[in-house]
Amino acid sequence: MKLTLRDYQEECLDIINSLQSGSYIIRLATGLGKTVIFTNIKRKGKVLVLAHREELIRQPAKYYDCPVGIEMASEKSNGEPVVIASVQSLIKRLDRFDPWEFDMIITDEAHHAAARSYQKIYDYFVPRLHLGFTATPNRGDGARLDNVYQDIIFDRDLKWGIQQGYLSDIHCLRVNIGYDLSKVTRRMGDFATGELENAMNIESHNKAIAEAYYKYAKGQTLIFATSVQHAQDIAKEIPGAVAVTGDTKSRAEIIEAFTRREIPVLANCMIFTEGTDIPLIETIMIARPTQNSSLYTQMVGRGLRLHPDKEKLILIDCVGVTGKCDICTAPTLIGVDLDQVPKSKRDEIEGDLFDLPEIIAKESDCPESWIRNTEIVNLWAREQGYTTHNINFFKMPNGDLIVSLPERNTFRIPAQNELGITIYNGEKMSMQKAIDTVCKELNEKYYEYRAIWDLNIVSKWGYKPATEKQLKLLRRRKIELPEGLTAGQASMILNRVMNRRKAG
Secondary structure (H helix, E strand, O other): OOOOOOHHHHHHHHHHHOOOOEEEEEEEOOOOOHHHHHOOOOOOOOEEEEEOOHHHHHHHHHHOOOOEEEEEOOEOOOOOOEEEEEHHHHOOOHHHOOOOOOOEEEEEOHHHOOOHHHHHHHHHOOOOEEEEEEOOOOOOOOOOOOOOOOEEEEEEOHHHHHHOOOOOOEEEEEEEEEEEOOOOOEEOOEEOHHHHHHHHOOHHHHHHHHHHHHHHOOOOEEEEOOOHHHHHHHHHOOOOOEEEOOOOOOHHHHHHHHHOOOOOEEEEOOOOOOOOOOOOOOEEEEOOOOOOHHHHHHHHHOOOOOOOOOOOEEEEEEEEEOOOOOOOOHHHHHOOOOOOOOHHHHHHOOEEHHHHHHHHHHHHOOHHHHHHHHHHHHHHHHHHOOOOOOEOOEEOOOOOEEEEEOOOEEEEEOOOOOOOEEEEOOEEEEHHHHHHHHHHHHHHHOHHHHHHHEHHHHHHHOOOEOOHHHHHHHHHOOOOOOOOOEHHHHHHHHHHHHHHHHHO
């Protein structure tokens, strides 16, 4: 399939085609056409494309101008110039290929590249070039990819796509429909499908979804459900709605009727996550909770297409009780998490997508969040393998690390990218080097404030109950005090309040 390429797609291809060798990431928001780009890369030899979902394996084949082989389940390639393979199948068939057989490896949804299954494939093959494509914003809070890729050579995020007029703007809403996922098992990074359906497909929840549709949805609405039965049961609650499943024979006709506004709502289960073109979607409702940021991004991505009849996409996240697990919601699209926002305040996180970071920062800037911060930073550092030198960092929702000192002195390390790289004081460096640099500066210039920034010292006195002086200062500032407040926690709250007021 030959398509006319956009300017930024041509730009990306020029960069890729000039590469001699190496391993690189290309990051493009959903809807900006990563498949179109990687299927148009000039081939200097055989190409292997890796993906982990069937629709991602099927879809690229129609864009190539040469024979394409498939390695998945019962299908096997037969020497074609391009081979598109399921990772799960290929790791069992490596002996069918020579290690030097492929000149280029392309990994679709490359944020999965740190997984052992992918590593086994990378360790086997010796390509000239390895390119990873991803649409998922990742500050490197999960498994970093610096052991797979050298650099990010092209980056066009969702904000860029919207500002340049390629994608629809998004207005985000949260509606509590009353579900409880606290006892649902997690498998392979997401909720177990059967248990999720049992927790979600309850009549009262489906009626709440219908109520949210009538109250908040605008125009042509696409609802994502947990299962075929769930999609059908949701559709029953909304007159005129149609459930679309894998067994639906007249899918194209239904989409045409939907676009003509003859069908107001389509409820589906994993049918429209990728590869299906629906010209007009004005509202998307996520009634399929997920912890998989890629899946969430793909679901929302169905509604990012521009249309003359659409001002912006209405995105409705159906939320409920999740226990210790957090689910993906609108902030996931821009790489911001809600971990530091108290659950009691999360319903306030609504508005246009790019207003959310400021709202989240405001809602997380509270004593409950400040007190939990040391635990959050320590967990992050352990997962990343970093040494924080026991610096009393405050981790912002966007991933920045901050140290606040008296007299408005603040150190800020911007969030790292997938490769563990940040930019500190204008210099590109590893996150660990940035932390080391801050440690050196604190010791050299602010040693007298060690009782504030050095957790080794804070721990010696911080476990004691908050002093009367501290409590008096906090009450004077009308700070809501949690029970059992320690001196260390009180000091952290006061320091945060004082610096916030001075900054204002």
